[in-house]
Amino acid sequence: PPPELDASVVEQWRASGGQLVELLGLVSALGGVGAVRLGPRPTVLVTGAQAVQHVLARHPDRYVKRSHRARMLVGDGVLSASGEPWRRQRRLLQAQFTGTGIRRYEQRIAEAARRTSAHWAECARTGRETDVGEDLRFFALDTIWRSLTGHPLDAATHRELAAIEAVVAALPTTPTAPAAGVPAAQAAVESALAADLARIDAVAGHAIAAARRGDAGPDGPGLLHVLLDLATSRPEYTDRLIRDELVTLLVAGHETTAKTLAWLYLLLDRHPRWTDWAMAAGAEGSPARRDAVQALVSETLRLYPPAWLLPRHAVEDDVLDGFRIEAGTDVFVSPYLTHRDPGSWPDPDRFDPERFTVPGRRPGQLGAYLPFGLGARACLGLQFAVREMTVVLEQLLPAFTPAFRSTPSAAVFGFIVRPDGPTPAVIRARR
Ligand code: HEM
Structure with missing residues (x-):
């Protein structure tokens, strides 16, 4: 099974009244696939780029979407x-x-x-x-x-x-x-x-x-x-x-x-030079200006992907990154945590739109960036x-x-x- 977050840490988190994302952040520190016991069974959190791709893109039949909330x-x-x-x-x-x-x-x-x-x-x-x-x-x-x-x-x-x-x-x-x-x-x-x-x-x-x-x-x-x-x-x-x-x-x-x-x-308010950067990239209506504006959007979506948690449910037994996942397990994919993985995104908390304009700065792996899912x-x-x-x-x-x-x-x-x-x-x- 995937490494599991210590029960005492979960207790501390509960007592502190923190947000779920903080707890999941601790789980993601265990590796690209980790587990945490929120209910009677462990919930598996998948943040590693390869494992994300496995769950969302390669085997959507094994990990089905959970939509109770939105229904x-x-x-x-x-x-x-x-x-x-x-x-x-x-x-x-x-x-x-x-x-x-x-x-x-x-x-x-x-x-x-x-x-x-x-x-x-x-x-x-x-x-x-x-x-x-x-x-x-x-x-x-x-x-x-x-x-x-x-x-x-x-x-x-x-x-x-x-x-x-x-x-x-x-x-x-x-x-x-x-x-x-x-x-x-x-x-x-x-x-x-x-x-x-x-x-x-x-x-x-x-x-x-x-x-x-x-x-x-x-x-x-x-x-x-x-x-x-x-x-x-x-x-x-x-x-x-x-x-x-x-x-x-x-x-x-x-x-x-x-x-x-x-x-x-809000990000541009904190980092105003990036507005000037985008405006200086090219004249109004030019492809260069458009690319720069899109890079502002992409970097915003990296730091704050609105759909920050994508719940799935394993409907059959599987092996994920070498870990056994049993049918019936709840699986969370979190674009937010994946986007802040320092292995894929150096200095991940920094707002830096050039990650999306300078060739080679963006990780090549599909599963490393998924604001729109996969x-x-x-x-x-x-x-x-x-x-x-x-x-x-x-x-x-x-x-x-x-x-x-x-x-x-x-x-x-x-x-x-x-x-x-x-x-x-x-x-x-x-x-
Ligand atoms: C699904 C993100 C805008 C319609 C999704 C999913 C994500 C996402 C992550 C997949 C959820 C999952 O796998 O559990 C976003 C973001 C948007 C955006 C970040 C804008 C910044 C839109 C817009 C529309 C739209 C403008 C429609 C006009 C849908 C629909 C689905 C979906 C219908 C469900 C697709 C399916 O299950 O087949 N979106 N979305 N989204 N989105 Fe968006």
Whole structure:
């Protein structure tokens, strides 16, 4: 079996009330494959690049995805489905998310970016304070909403969909941990959660009804219309599954990009020279500038991969890096810990975007860098996400610098890793 973290260390961690990531950090120090007893059986943590590749890319049939946590919100959508239904759903959506597929949403991404840029221009002119994280969340939600429905995000929908952030924040960190909240407050948490889920369902219901009526919105038909068209000839696409797929794309399609952009601005605030570095890399619109901006994103995703913990479940006995893994074992892959392995990434805590521009600096092994996961279940929206983040940053970075009034000092490792607190700032024009 893999080396196991001493029970006394687990006790100390429990007593200290620390976050799971701290405990898992101690497990990863045991090696690329380690174990820790969180319940009656050991949970195996896989952080070594080769072992990560083995679990996610080579043998997804032996290590199946665990989606208990997300199912509450996204039902049987492609993120949480498994087996043959997942294969069918993934195949159907895949074409929409290739380079050609997302080109259709290019205009919408640009519109959403212009809107955020206009808001920051207004803030810069008037000196009005704004919340950087909130603005970037609005951008990410506006982008996916337009792409799905053909409508720009309106204030009421934005307000209702704030429920998504609340539900995601309440999702348990691991498949086995209880949802956030102390037991006495559990009932209140659950009823708030039910109310939030009802708000999300109502928005999804309206959007689907409108699309069915042929309302394509000012931007033209969106992904939701495509999905409804495809579904007409496929009986498995019940109303419920269409709702689940829509909510899946809304949730997976904006919380992750929103948090990445927020982390990027917080990192640039701490390391301002990298903004100048990216701007000096090339003229506006040049490939060199684009590469540099993408390197800022890649390095942010290395330090703060939003999906920091990917739970799997071993369904058959296996040998992993020479260690025996029994069927029935819970297995965690952690992009966050893999990305901070000093063996792959020298001085791993340092923000250094040149890791992604200077040839030879980046580890060659596939499993060493996986913000979007790996293998068959890797992120469906990778190209979409990279595109939208690049487009908005190419507009915002040369034009504005947020002067934060305060910045969160810690990270919360929930379902998604997020900054612990608001990000109020005054926006300064750069030129
Ligand atoms: C899956 C990360 C943006 C849709 C995943 C997974 C990761 C990930 C790590 C795999 C989870 C696992 O293996 O357990 C990210 C990051 C993003 C991002 C870091 C942005 C910075 C998006 C966007 C969309 C999207 C924009 C949609 C428009 C999905 C879907 C899945 C997924 C549908 C499930 C795929 C499947 O199970 O077949 N994402 N994602 N993601 N992502 Fe993303």
